[in-house]
Amino acid sequence: MKRILIYAALAATATAASAQQALWGVPTTISPEINSDSTVTFRLVAPKAVKVQVTGDCLPLVKGPSGEYIIPRVADMTETDGIWTYTTPSALAPELYSYSFIVDGLKINDPSNVYRIRDVQTTSDVFIIGGGHADIYKVNDVPHGTVSKVWYDSPSLDMRRRLTVYTPAGYETSGKRYPVLYLLHGMGGDENAWSELGRATQILDNLIAQGKAEPMIVVMPNGNVDLEAAPGEGSNGLTAPTIALPHTMEGTFESSFPEIVNFIDKNYRTKRAKKSRAIAGLSMGGFHSLHISKQYPDMFGHVGLFSAAIKPHGNPNAPVYTDSENKLARQFGKDAPLYWIGIGKDDFLYKDNEEFRSVLDSKGYQYTYVETPGGHIWKNWRIYLSRFLPLLFK
């Protein structure tokens, strides 16, 4: 009798499974569909909609009126039986693409696509067309590093602050020490930006597995010193992220940066020589990399400026920005770093970078310069990271 009871208690649970599936509310429409010819089909079920469009960087791009940066075009979708469809007119080149739908003027995410990335307050749906350089944006069957959200204490900012830290595959048990890249986000970004929008985790896993990049620790801090962490991850709670960034590009982050380096050297098995430390960033993060590496010339043996802002904002007289000529002379003097500058031809910061390069040229300071098509976009920053990593720690 007990045996029967127990058998009853342990027999097929199909009911539970199906009942739970019923709770799911799974969309049945396939969107986006990457076709065998590398065209992509988008679908949206919206029987009552009058006009549905798709917008994103997967569509042919045009210059903005100012010519300063690229604006994604909009394409009309066509409706049959309440299902709106659009297929790209031609095959898409290998790349990570993002898109949204516009339903009667309302911009929405694709309810059939769970792969979304947040850029400041805008969330887009994403997909990858593989092949070529985009293959290193994919999660491939290679050894994977560990990605951690770690909190450090900042005495100068009187705050606990959140970092994203990548440690390479094998770190936990190798007992080895590793070089460190500090990788900084742009204005409005946060400690999640490089790992999510930038595919930094996949790029690192793949380049390290291919032997093209040295195994390294990569530290991605939050560059807005008013915030503990990315939206929703700090003690200010699930409130709308602040748009005003009063304490960036005015010297505070740069002067407090050694706190982060000290924390990492204390908590991780790092190589602590200048030649084993790199700093790079995009836009505001490139600006931070420029001024931090100049302020602490013995700290970083490799510097990367990706579409970098150049000029101080808010407080040009902050100590970190003053006496630049002598600081650059010191930085590019004995034991000068590998200095790498990349920018898009259409970037609104192109001219500032041109001026900065002319300063370096006028002094005969050595740097590597890469110019790409396009503007101030993540596509370029993923490419710059992919080109910069293989140069480090050789």
Add this chain to the structure above:
Amino acid sequence: MKRILIYAALAATATAASAQQALWGVPTTISPEINSDSTVTFRLVAPKAVKVQVTGDCLPLVKGPSGEYIIPRVADMTETDGIWTYTTPSALAPELYSYSFIVDGLKINDPSNVYRIRDVQTTSDVFIIGGGHADIYKVNDVPHGTVSKVWYDSPSLDMRRRLTVYTPAGYETSGKRYPVLYLLHGMGGDENAWSELGRATQILDNLIAQGKAEPMIVVMPNGNVDLEAAPGEGSNGLTAPTIALPHTMEGTFESSFPEIVNFIDKNYRTKRAKKSRAIAGLSMGGFHSLHISKQYPDMFGHVGLFSAAIKPHGNPNAPVYTDSENKLARQFGKDAPLYWIGIGKDDFLYKDNEEFRSVLDSKGYQYTYVETPGGHIWKNWRIYLSRFLPLLFK
């Protein structure tokens, strides 16, 4: 002249900042707005929409036709000048709530809210009403643990597989060993579910800071042995997540579980005694906890079944499910674990749990039982975790 050049290169960059802001596309509507009286106002700009509704667990709940589980009701929003608005008729109790909008029959996320959680293939917008038990769901100004995405090799599954691992604040430098909780998700969930939907990170940080829970390592594996990782995080790429879960609840995950325990014991400073190991899970994860702890009676000193499925699915004759009477007798014999069962009165698994408890009762096996209102929902699983953690490793 050089000085002037350099000054020009390093003067205010307001242009860069504002130009970049122009790229953001930040929504200006505030939604949701948590009012001072704990009512909540939702807003959506949709001038061309005919009918806009809000749906979610922040609305008064009703039983489904079958009475088995709760279905969120829908509320009509009202339009003024193209802005649709709805304010809850009464104050909301402290809780984490989720919602979506329905625009002319199309379910969409709130474009003004960046806080979204994915449950299988459905993404909902979320907010927290603080106070009471919901305060431990918040990121508070307390020491924070580290949350890592770590990959382990599974020889038996011939796969690299992804884990979420929580290590308590201070782990990196304390040199101490810690007890370990293995925390398992439900069918359709993944290694991200407990940290995202379950607020496990915040609950652990807060209970540990309050001295109510022991500092512990918490390991959140992926229970679908066909997959390496959560959707988009595995080498199957950014393809629609599989809905069919052929290899769950048929013995494979349970029998391969010691690989995870061995990996954690090898890679983390763990206490390796039975009394320092716990296993718990929700729904399918409760099922896994039941059968794994029964199969390996010397492994876990604490077991938590949260709205647990009980009966095998797919392959009731898998070795892990057979000879249950003797296995339970062994588990509840000498050195019986702390055994905790929690379920909602309206849960579709209530009857299965009732049967299982009658089996335990018939044998005089000791367990703690908690019954709550509501059904098979994350609200209950967050509450169960909050009640279970303080009982562990005492």
